[in-house]
Amino acid sequence: MGFFFEVAIGGLLAGVLYSLVALGFVLIFKASGVFNFAQGAMVLFAALSLVRLAEIMPFALALMLACAIMVGLAFAVERLILRPLVNQEGIILFMATIGLSFFLDGFGQAIWGSDIYILDFGVPKDPIFILESLFEGGILVNEFDIFAAVVAGVLVLVLATFFQKTRIGRALRAVADDHQAAQSIGIPLNQIWIIVWAVAGFVALVAGMVWGSKLGVQFSIALVALKALPVLILGGFTSVPGAIIGGLIIGTGEKLSEVFIGPLVGGGIESWFAYVVALLFLLVRPQGLFGERIIERV
Numbered sequence: 001m002g003f004f005f006e007v008a009i010g011g012l013l014a015g016v017l018y019s020l021v022a023l024g025f026v027l028i029f030k031a032s033g034v035f036n037f038a039q040g041a042m043v044l045f046a047a048l049s050l051v052r053l054a055e056i057m058p059f060a061l062a063l064m065l066a067c068a069i070m071v072g073l074a075f076a077v078e079r080l081i082l083r084p085l086v087n088q089e090g091i092i093l094f095m096a097t098i099g100l101s102f103f104l105d106g107f108g109q110a111i112w113g114s115d116i117y118i119l120d121f122g123v124p125k126d127p128i129f130i131l132e133s134l135f136e137g138g139i140l141v142n143e144f145d146i147f148a149a150v151v152a153g154v155l156v157l158v159l160a161t162f163f164q165k166t167r168i169g170r171a172l173r174a175v176a177d178d179h180q181a182a183q184s185i186g187i188p189l190n191q192i193w194i195i196v197w198a199v200a201g202f203v204a205l206v207a208g209m210v211w212g213s214k215l216g217v218q219f220s221i222a223l224v225a226l227k228a229l230p231v232l233i234l235g236g237f238t239s240v241p242g243a244i245i246g247g248l249i250i251g252t253g254e255k256l257s258e259v260f261i262g263p264l265v266g267g268g269i270e271s272w273f274a275y276v277v278a279l280l281f282l283l284v285r286p287q288g289l290f291g292e293r294i295i296e297r298v
Contacts, residue, residue, distance in 0.1 A: 001135065002135030002136060002137065002138075002139060004256075005131075005135065005139055006141075007255050007256055007259045007260075008252055008255070008256060009139060009141055010141070010145075010255055011251045011252035011253070011254065011255030011256060012149075012248050012251060013141065013142070013145035013146070013148065013149055013251070014145075014251040014254075014255065015231075015248040015249070015250055015251020015252060016145075016149045016152045016244075016247060016248065016251070017145075017148055017152075017207075017210060017211060017214070017224075017247075017251075018224075018231050018247040018250060019152055019156075019228075019231060019243050019244045019246070019247030019248070020148075020151075020152050020155070020203070020206060020207035020210060020211075021039065021040065021043060021204075021207050021211075021224050021225055021227075021228040021231075022228040022231040022235070022243040022246065023155065023156070023159065023207075023240065023243050023244075024036070024039040024042065024043070024200045024203045024204050024207065025039050025228060025232050025237070025243075026232065026237065026239065026240055026242070027159070027196055027199055027203060027240075028196055028197065028200050029237045029238060030172070030173070030238045030240075031173070031175055031192065031193075031196035032082075032192075032193060034082075034090070034093045034094065035090075035094050035237070036097045036200070037094065037097040037100075037101050038101035038104060039200070039204065039225055039228070040101065040222040040223065040224060040225025040226070040228075041100070041101040041102075041103075041104035041105050041108070041222050041225075042070070042073070042104060042200070042201060042204035043204045043208045043211065043221055043224065043225065044104070044105065044108060044208065044219065044221045044222040045073070045104045045107075045108040045204075045208075046066060046069075046070055046201065046204045046205035046207075046208040047119065047205070047209065047212040047217045047221060048108045048109070048112040048113075048117070048208075048217055049065075049066045049069050049070075049108075049112065050062055050063060050066040050119070050205065050208065050209065050212075050217075051112075051117040051118075051119045051212060051217045052112045052113065052117070053065050053066060066205055067202060067205060070198065070201030070202060070204065070205055071198045071201065073197070073201055074194050074195075074197035074200075074201055075194055077100065077193075077197050078190055078193045078194045078197060081096050081100065082190075082193050083190060086189070101222075105219070105222060109219070114219065115218075116216045117212075117216065117217040117218070118216055118217075119209065119212040119213045119216070119217050120213065121209065123143070123144050123147045123213065124143045124144065125142060125143060126142075126143055127142055128140075128141060128142075129141075144213070144214065148214075151206065151210065152244065153244075155203065155206060156241065156243075159199075159203075159240050160240050160241065162199075163240065168192075168195060171187045171192055172192055172195070172196055174187055175187060175189060175192045207224075208221065211224055227250075227274060228247075229278070230250055230274035230275050230278035231243060231246040231247045231250050231274070232246065232288070233246075233278040233281055233282060233288055234246035234278060234281050234289060235247070235288050235289055235290055235291070236287055236289060236290040237288065237291055238291055239288070239290035239291055241290055242288055242290030242291060245289060245290065246288070246289065250273075250274045250277065253273055253277060254269070254270045254273040254274055255270070257269045257270070257273050258273070
């Protein structure tokens with residue numbers, strides 16, 4: 001039983017990391033209705049900016065400059081992409097984010113380099129044993145994964161409060177429901193887009209710090225976004241808590257299935273488990289566990 005919980009906890013902690021990337025997708029989709037394919041590239045770009053700046057200045061200053069870069073990116077995206085394409089079809093905006101993704105991948109590596117960079121901000125990564133009084137020998141977990149789980153939890157609380165309790169958060173939700181109606185009551189669409197892309201950039205920076213510290217800052221970080229897609233489908237594209245719950249379910253499910261079912265079928269379940277779960281959810285509940293069901297009356 002102790003080994004089962006050890007695998008499950010390992011899956012939960014891995015799921016938290018998926019959720020960090022999924023949060024960026026949810027923020028932009030919730031506020032603008034745009035599926036931002038470039039979120040993975042934003043994670044890589046933010047992590048590259050931080051790690052290279054930290055080589056020539058104190059880490060705290062590098063972190064502030066990396067935040068400023070992501071805010072500047074939000075301004076550039078609004079001015080150069082979103083404003084010229086306002087009121088265009090969703091598929092056009094989606095294609096624009098694909099172009100942005102490839103641009104950020106190339107531009108980031110052109111100015112910051114394409115090597116693998118070590119990001120260490122002082123959080124210990126040693127394995128420790130917990131719950132030794134409940135299970136013989138205890139349960140082995142990694143200190144860094146616990147730190148990442150705490151960071152993700154705090155981030156979700158802050159974002160949920162921001163969307164539900166603040167004036168800007170309510171404006172973001174109004175823009176998500178109907179752009180034209182929001183504009184008619186005086187909500188500045190352009191400013192809202194800058195805010196939400198800046199917040200998504202900050203979330204990408206946090207995700208880049210966590211993934212970069214765990215795997216090293218390298219091109220494969222951008223591919224983590226692919227694992228966030230089934231998390232979004234499961235949790236719902238418009239739900240911040242859904243991104244977290246979806247990540248926990250996917251992370252736990254893939255670890256348990258790989259360890260306990262994988263040996264029976266030759267292994268490899270972890271690579272496709274999340275996508276099969278997402279496909280099943282699309283068939284029976286396309287809005288996800290916490291997504292908003294849209295009913296159009298004719």
